[in-house]
Structures are given as C-alpha cells and as structure tokens.
Amino acid sequence: MTIDRSGTPLVEMRDMVKSFGGIHAVDHVTVNLYPGEVVGILGHNGAGKSVLMKMLSGAIQRDAGEIIVKGQSAQINNPRDARRYRIETIYQYLALADNLDAAANLFLGRELVTPLGLVDDAQMEAETRKIMKRLNPNFRRYTAPVKALSGGQRQSVAIARAVYFNAEILIMDEPTAALGVEETRMVAELIDELKRQGIGIFLIDHDIHQVKALCDRASVMKNGQLVGTVDVHRATEDDLLGMIIAGKNPEHLAA
Amino acid sequence: MSDATSTGAGPRPRRGFLAALEIDTRLLGMIGAFFVICLVFNVWTEGRFLTPRNIFNLTIQTVSVAIMATGMVFVIVTRHIDLSVGALLATCSAVMAMTQTEILPNALGLGFGHPLIPWVTILAGIATGVIIGAFHGYLIGYLAIPAFIVTLGGLLVWRNVAWFLTRGQTIGPLDETFQTLGGINGTLGETGSWILGGLAALAAIWGLWSVRRNKVRHEFPVKPVWAEVTLAAIVVAAILGFVATLNAYEIPERRLAQMFEARGEVMPEGLTVGYGVPFSVLLLIAIATAMTIVAQKTRLGRYIFAAGGNPDAAELSGIDTRLLTVKVFAIVGALCALSAVVASARLTFHSNDIGTLDELRVIAAAVIGGTALAGGVGTIYGAILGALIMQSLQSGMAMVGVDAPYQNIVVGVVLVVAVLVDIIYRRRTGDRI
C-alpha cells in the first residue's frame, strides 16, 4: 500500500523543544504523519521519543515548537485537549487502572451517563462488548478488574479505547514491550487494521523487525535531536541501525 | 492469569450456593466474624450482650465513627490517609457548641430554644468541616505535601483550635432539638420505624430488581431467579429484624410517664412504647446510601477509584487528580462535622476531649472493613461493618469486665490480625494488597 503524501499531513510537529533542567530531552525535532500511515519513532533509550510523543498527547507541555493538526495550529496543553483533536495514546507502561474493569477503563474520563447523571455501567459494558468483539473476539472477561487480564488482553482494551473514540491520530509507545509473541502478533494485526481505516499512527518501537514489518517511514532520534526520516520500505535494517547507533543519516533514503 | 481461569469462557460450570448468590466472600467473612463476636460475648455475659437494649446502645455508639469511616474509605482508596479526623471533629463540635450557646442566642439575639438554632448550627459545622478539609486537600493535592504530614499537623492544630474556641471549657447543655440527633434522645418510635423498615425493604427489592432488569435488557448473564429471591429475602429479613430489635427496646416506665407529664397527659396503665430507630442511625443510613451511590454510580466515585488504582492512568485520561484530592478531603471534612453533631448531641455537651483517638478508630474501621492501604480498593458498607465490629469488641469487653488497658491491647491485636487475614485472602484471590 502506498501512502499519498501530497496533501496536508494529519499532524505535523515543527521544531519541538523540551528541556528538563539542563537536559535537552527534545531538541528542535520536526516530524509529520499522513492518514493511513505508520511512522516509527526510533532511537536509543533516553533519545527523547516518549517526551516528543507526550507533547502531542498533552501529557507534557512543550517549551517551543508548533503542533499542526490537519493544517491548523493546535493548542494542546493537557490530555483533554489532545482528545479533542482525536489524538489517542497507548502508553509504554499500560495506562489502565488495574482495579477497574474493561468498560470502566475504556470510558475512563468519558463515562456514559444516565439522564440522572449517574454512570451507566450497563451501557458502557454493552458498548465495550461490541467493540471488543470486533478487535479481540476471544475476549470474555468483562466484569473482572483488568489486573486479572493478560498483557495482551489489557493492551487490546487500551487499543479499543482509541478505536471507540474515533482516534484519527494514534500514538503507540512500545505497545508490545510487555507482551509475549502471540500477543505481539495480535497487536500487529490491530495496527494493520487501524491503518486500513485511515488512522495515522506514531509507533515507538525498539524491535527493528517489527518496524520493518509495520512502518511506512521512520524518524530516528539521538540525544534529543532528529537524525533523519527515511522510507522504511527502501531502508535496510542496517541502514536503520546505523541511524540509531551512529546517528548517520542516509540522505538517499530521506522521506 | 492463564485463560483457564477465565470466567464465562465456555459453558459455565455448576456453581455452589454462595457463588450463585454472587455475594462478596470478604463481606461474608466480616459478617461471620461479627456474628462470632456477638455470640461469644452473649454466652460470656449470660445473654446480656444480645438484648435489644445492648444492641440499641451498640448501634448508637457506632454511628459517629462509622460516619467518618465512610469518608476515610475515599481517602485511603486514593492512597492518602487522614490522621486529623478526631481533631477536626473536635473543632467542628466546638464551633457548633459556640454557635448554638453563644453566637446565635446571645450575639445575634435569637434567644435560647429558637427553632432555627439547630439547623443554622449544623450548617455552620458542615461549612467549617468542608473548609478545613478542602484546605487539607489543597495542601496535599496542589502543594504535594504528603497527606500523612498535613493531617498529622492538622491533628495537633485542630485539637487545639477547638480548645481555643471554647477556652478549654465544657460547653453545654446543647440545644434540645440538636440533642435529638445524639441517639437515645431522638428516635422514630415504633410506627415510624416500621414504616421506615417497610420503605427500606421495598427500596432494596426495587434495587435488586432494576439491576436484574438492566442486565436482561443488555443480555448480560444474570443470577438464577432462586438466588435473586433468596438474596432479597435475606436483605428484607435483616432490615425488618433490625427494626424489630430497636422497637423491642422499651422506653423505661418512669421516663415514659415524664414524657406524658410534659405534655400534660396521663399515661395509660400498662402502656409500653419502644424506642425504634434513632435519628442518628437514620443519618448514618442516609450518609451510607449517599456515599455508596457516589462511590459506585457517579463520575466522582469512578475517578476516586481510578486515581487510587493508577494515578498516572487517571491523569492521562484527563482526570484532574489534584482537584479530586481537594474534593475527597472536603467530603471527609463534611462527614467529620456530621459526626461532631452526633457525638456532641449524644453527650449533650461539647467537651475538650471529644473525638480523641477517633482517627485511629476510623482508620481501623475502614481497614478492617477491607479498604486496602495500597489504594484502589474499599467499600462503604465494609467500613461501617468494620466500625460495628470494633465497637462490639470494645463494648463486649467492657461488659464482661475487661480492664480498659486490656481492651486496647485486644483491639490493637485484632486490627493487625484482621489486616493479616485480609492480606492472605487477597493473595489467594490475586488481588492487590
């Protein structure tokens, strides 16, 4: 599948800057994302990948830079703002409340309520069942707290949350880091499915094979700076590793 | 957990009687422990423990701690602690004592016995509690000072603010209407109690039925009908049994005669009248119901549990956890004020040491009632049952003549053992500790 990159990108982060004390966590980084595209954000531990993405999801406020969503400058100061722009995030460390069930987590912060203003658990469970049937047909444990679920089941709840609320831009920060082989495959299938629906995905991943298999482009970071952005279909694994480890940008692969 | 343990996967295995009722096993355990305590003391006291009179007293003695314990559940669920509830109770009590004996009758010239006095007083008390509680919450939520420190400071501060407000004096007697909220001085009477019991039973049945109807509507699995009926029968029997017991405690003849005299009537020969449900217990029931609805059916409650289960997840879901902390502590403040109403009304005066050590009783009640100090887990009914268990132990030991120091030793040991049992139970069921 080829991605049409002639129009306006779904989202563009321009010249993003974030420092913590003396550490330049993100140092003038520019990345963008088109509909139906998966862009890998690669780099060593501490390269600044998560911080860059957290500025988009509203969890961290940027020091400088501009976020442009569908051609319009976007004000994203907290997670609520990001949700308004249909930006959803699946975090590196599973951001679910362990003690609540799947439905409560899926709707956390956006509960369905009855006309009396009380939370409508039955309705939320029904919606959760519907969406999970689509995404993970084997899922059965609707009334158990999510701590009783496997890593993959939990991740499918997190992904269902993004899908249910019609995410257009999805940030996945190492979505398979905590998962086994089978569960990783399931998440990979989900990513493909979301891509087909025209959702744009930023995918942070350390697994080069997986990046090759899932991503269209990759933006590589090192010490807070952008090494470069390349076309994954044309780049070899060695090209990518060279960017990550040595910080050398293969100009001919730029995308 | 492996898939083999998944509930609902494949055909449901035949389940036991208790499993079919779907009652929380922890709740059953607590009720069991409570019954054992009652039976042991009943045998030990040769039947004096389970008399209507003692059950009545036990009930009204539990109310003050139980009211605060419902709020402590929210505090502990959000991974905080409140060591200041006893001191806050004292400050609220002092404010209300001064309001009803000084400010309103004298300074504002309403005179003693004015019908507005008790209600304005209670509002002043609640406002005091909410403001102080919200202030604690602000220090904890926005300035990130640990709750342990804020409320430890609060314990010292508010205990002594109470002292200053009353210049260290006992203030009383309190307003007569106000006193009816203390327990024995204000009860619903037999007829009123039966009406209340009937309404409560109907509400319980309606509640169970509407949950079932809702499940059926969404085609979720439901309990078998016989289980539903059994459960309803148990609940109704418990409610009516409770009312019958409180009604069976009769107002002493001399007191009854005085009451007739006060109304200028003559007491009919051989008349007996039961006390029925005290207003303070009614207040506790109302608070417990409201707090349970908040916990289970409102966004506020959902966010309290989410923030306790995973504060980061709550934050990333757009929940303002700092404001949430303020709300939780403000609720506790309001409940301390209501407890202060009950506690001072029961004494009929405000005393300096009112509420002393209540923080420990309240925390113990919540913890014995299954609230996990790690956060995210706890129930309102559990905390109330915890308060009742503590009070039964204490009263029972007093009745059999155990000296006060030994009583405290036993209560301390019971607290630790209860938490140990809970930890073992949670390990078995794979819950968080």
Ligand SMILES: Nc1ncnc2c1ncn2[C@@H]1O[C@H](COP(=O)(O)OP(=O)(O)OP(=O)(O)O)[C@@H](O)[C@H]1O
């Ligand atoms: N909240 C914070 N406060 C202070 N420093 C931070 C904070 N968050 C991140 N940093 C620092 O910013 C730098 C980039 O961190 P970031 O989490 O983006 O790394 P990463 O590329 O996601 O690494 P990993 O692959 O290990 O997840 C690191 O040096 C980190 O220590």
Ligand SMILES: [Mg+2]
């Ligand atoms: Mg990271």
